[in-house]
Amino acid sequence: MTLRLYDTRSRAKRKFRTLVEGEVGIYVCGITPYSPSHIGHARQAIAFDIIVRWLRNSGYKVNYITNFTDIDDKIISIANDEKVHFLEVANRNIDDYFEVMDLLNVLPADAYPRVTETIPEIISMISRLIVSENAYASSDGVYFEINSAPEKYGQLTGQTLEMVQEGAGGRVTETGSGKKNHRDFALWKFAKEGEPYWDSPWGKGRPGWHIECSAMSLEYLGEKFDIHGGGSDLIFPHHEAEIFQSECCLNHEPVVQYWIHNGMINVDGEKMSKSLGNFWTIRDAISKVHPLELRYCLINAPYRQPVEFNDVMLEDSSSHYRRLISAYGEGLSLCEKKPWENSEFLKSTSTNFSNGMNDDFNTRVAIVEVQSVVKYLKEKIDENNSEEISASVSWLSYHAGSILGLLPNDESIIDEINQKNAAKSAISDIVNDLLKQRTIARDNKNWQRADEIRSELNEMGVIVEDSPDGPIWRIK
RNA sequence: GCAUGGGUGGCAGAGUAGCUAUGCAGCGGACUGCAAAUCCGCGGACCUGGGUGCAAAUCCCGGCCUGUGCUCCA
Numbered sequence: 001m002t003l004r005l006y007d008t009r010s011r012a013k014r015k016f017r018t019l020v021e022g023e024v025g026i027y028v029c030g031i032t033p034y035s036p037s038h039i040g041h042a043r044q045a046i047a048f049d050i051i052v053r054w055l056r057n058s059g060y061k062v063n064y065i066t067n068f069t070d071i072d073d074k075i076i077s078i079a080n081d082e083k084v085h086f087l088e089v090a091n092r093n094i095d096d097y098f099e100v101m102d103l104l105n106v107l108p109a110d111a112y113p114r115v116t117e118t119i120p121e122i123i124s125m126i127s128r129l130i131v132s133e134n135a136y137a138s139s140d141g142v143y144f145e146i147n148s149a150p151e152k153y154g155q156l157t158g159q160t161l162e163m164v165q166e167g168a169g170g171r172v173t174e175t176g177s178g179k180k181n182h183r184d185f186a187l188w189k190f191a192k193e194g195e196p197y198w199d200s201p202w203g204k205g206r207p208g209w210h211i212e213c214s215a216m217s218l219e220y221l222g223e224k225f226d227i228h229g230g231g232s233d234l235i236f237p238h239h240e241a242e243i244f245q246s247e248c249c250l251n252h253e254p255v256v257q258y259w260i261h262n263g264m265i266n267v268d269g270e271k272m273s274k275s276l277g278n279f280w281t282i283r284d285a286i287s288k289v290h291p292l293e294l295r296y297c298l299i300n301a302p303y304r305q306p307v308e309f310n311d312v313m314l315e316d317s318s319s320h321y322r323r324l325i326s327a328y329g330e331g332l333s334l335c336e337k338k339p340w341e342n343s344e345f346l347k348s349t350s351t352n353f354s355n356g357m358n359d360d361f362n363t364r365v366a367i368v369e370v371q372s373v374v375k376y377l378k379e380k381i382d383e384n385n386s387e388e389i390s391a392s393v394s395w396l397s398y399h400a401g402s403i404l405g406l407l408p409n410d411e412s413i414i415d416e417i418n419q420k421n422a423a424k425s426a427i428s429d430i431v432n433d434l435l436k437q438r439t440i441a442r443d444n445k446n447w448q449r450a451d452e453i454r455s456e457l458n459e460m461g462v463i464v465e466d467s468p469d470g471p472i473w474r475i476k
Numbered sequence: 477g478c479a480u481g482g483g484u485g486g487c488a489g490a491g492u493a494g495c496u497a498u499g500c501a502g503c504g505g506a507c508u509g510c511a512a513a514u515c516c517g518c519g520g521a522c523c524u525g526g527g528u529g530c531a532a533a534u535c536c537c538g539g540c541c542u543g544u545g546c547u548c549c550a
Contacts, residue, residue: 011480031550044550074548157545159479209548231550235480238549262550263481264543271544300499301489304481306543308488316488316500323499356490364489368498382514447509454511465512472513 003058003358006304008156008235008259013360018226019257023061025221026052029213029230029238030066030112033093034074037100039280039298039309040265040272044231046295046405047262047303047361049106051229053403054357064109065220067213068094070116071206076195086196087116100282103291105405113216115207119198122207122215125249126187126200134248135187137202138178142188144210144241146181149248156243156259157236185241187211210241214249217242223250225257232261232304233271263306272309280309292325292406293318299363299404320371324406327374327381328396329413335386337394346395349373353399363404370400420475431462435471438464 003016018024028048031041052064070090079086101108115122126142129135134148146153146161153161161183186208191197197204207215217225230239239259246255264271267278285294288311297317301307340346349369356365377392401407434453441449454464461476 008480029550032548038550040550042550047550072548154479157479159546232481232544233549236545237547264550266543269543271549273549305489306482313488320499362490364498365491368490371499378514442509445509451510463512465514466508466510467513468507 003055004360005258005260006360008261009254011158014258016258018060019224022059023063024055024227025063025225026055026065026227026229027213027217027221027225028064028066028109028228029234030068031093031097032069032072032074033090033097034072034078036093036281036283037097038272039282039285039294040231041097042100042104042106042282042285042294043265043298043307044262045101045106046104046298048229050299050363050404051260051303051361052109053107053405054361057403062110063221065111065113065217066109067216068112068114069209069212070094070114071196072209080194090116100286100291103286104282104295105292105408107405111220113220115212118212118215118219119207121219122211123188123198123200125211125215125218125245126202128249129187129245132248132251134244136180137188138180140178141186141190141205141208142202143179143184144187144244146183146185146244149244152240152244152247152253154240156240159236185210185237187245210238211245213238214242214245217255218246218250223252224255227258227260228256229260229262232263235259235261262303263301265309266306267309269308271306285314289314289318290321292408293321296321296324296367296406300367302360302362302364304360321406324370324374324396324400325408325413327377328393328400328407329417330381331377331389331393331396332410332413333417334381335390335393337397338387338390340391340395340398343388343391343395345376346373346391349376350395350399353403357403366399366404370396370404370406373399424475427460427462431457431460431473435464435473439471 004013005016006013026048028044031037048064048066052062055062068090071086075086075089079089082089126135129144130137130142133145135142135144150161153159188200188202188205188211189208190203190205195206197206217228228239228242243253243255247253265280266272267276267280270276270278272278272280282294289297293314294317297309297314298307300313300317307313340350349372353366353369356362356369359365373392373395377389377396380388380392397407397410407413434457438450438453441447441453457464457473462473463476465472465474
């Protein structure tokens with residue numbers, strides 16, 4: 001089955017064909033680092049991380065670019081409040097971003113361009129748009145003129161210029177002071193008193209929001225590239241603006257072959273947002289659960305669907321994750337990994353997994369297959385079938401680990417097992433002694449005493465389970 | 477209002493025409509002094525009204541509900 005992906009512009013799943021055989025250029029709009037990253041950022045980063053992992057494992061050479069908008073009104077305002085340089089605010093949040101992404105097992109992109117390091121390219125692009133008469137300078141900045149290319153309007157949203165002219169329920173009527181038309185958007189904003197600025201042919205100022213992505217994608221991926229991604233809330237106006245800028249500047253279309261957009265995070269059925277107060281930072285979430293449990297939660301729905309996020313979902317994912325990791329760890333400690341292609345069962349689950357991923361990166365289908373292999377592995381562990389244990393472990397290592405990124409590296413899993421074993425042996429004498437007492441109590445049908453000992457052990461962090469062959473214990 | 481998605485069992489969430497999705501939860505059973513774990517089994521769904529088909533959750537038309545966008549936003 002060949003890869004098909006949903007293209008926002010065509011509003012349909014399309015067969016994936018790259019501009020250059022075997023190579024993929026992908027640009028994803030990144031964050032504006034004015035505050036610590038939230039789980040929406042995590043959702044997006046993980047979604048595209050998995051997309052890139054899948055493309056690479058499908059044999060493509062991928063060039064994955066995602067940017068930082070390290071100058072904007074909010075950053076400036078926070079910097080002013082704190083009386084620090086605006087880059088201090090941006091850098092501290094970018095550091096936070098990299099730290100949490102690493103915890104979430106998000107592999108680094110190939111480049112992280114920043115607006116403040118792309119100013120010459122942005123200026124050059126604006127100049128070209130002025131020359132081609134798609135843009136004009138005015139009293140407070142340089143604007144893109146929508147009426148210079150009206151046919152490009154609504155390529156992603158399906159709205160026509162006429163429709164929007166009706167007015168968005170009367171709300172979008174305000175025309176920026178220097179704009180000819182209220183739908184024109186800023187390419188360059190002149191600096192007001194006390195704002196950071198760069199020199200330009202039109203005056204001191206800074207780039208508008210949209211032009212950076214056109215400039216950076218051009219710089220890193222060229223005049224045409226395969227995939228442009230971002231959150232679905234960027235479709236309008238940001239990505240439509242990019243289409244105007246890039247296509248008018250480069251004078252060809254389409255610049256982007258496939259537009260893909262991830263869905264938002266919902267809390268109580270509504271989009272997570274600061275104004276609603278239903279806001280989770282990544283650090284909030286990983287203070288409650290392991291980062292990979294959060295990752296599991298965020299790929300439980302296919303990337304285009306909204307993810308319903310709350311404590312229940314999070315706990316649900318935690319238990320799924322623990323099931324996965326404990327079976328995998330146990331298998332890993334029992335045998336070496338061996339190829340799984342000889343197992344009929346694993347071969348067919350692998351096919352299902354691939355079909356799911358090839359169908360617009362359906363991680364939900366992929367997870368179902370992972371769950372079924374976890375179940376299979378547990379069975380094989382019970383049966384002591386080392387061939388199938390080895391094969392299942394390596395199946396999981398590839399599918400759940402390399403592709404979905406849900407497994408820590410093997411060393412740390414083994415480490416953790418060893419630590420637990422060490423902790424276990426440190427207290428085994430005392431535990432065994434107590435268990436012996438408990439067994440005597442049970443033989444005498446002294447249930448009260450037996451339960452006392454069990455809860456005593458429980459307080460020590462030891463879980464006792466009575467099996468037909470006598471009591472089994474483990475550390476919580 | 478306009479645009480664009482979606483409405484599947486208690487929850488999450490696959491499935492675009494015919495065959496058990498799956499997981500969690502629930503129920504019943506095995507095993508248990510009890511509990512836990514494990515195993516076996518079970519039930520339960522396709523918003524609504526029409527239409528096309530031998531056959532529709534799946535295609536077509538209408539209605540209702542709902543998310544998102546139209547303003548900074550991943």
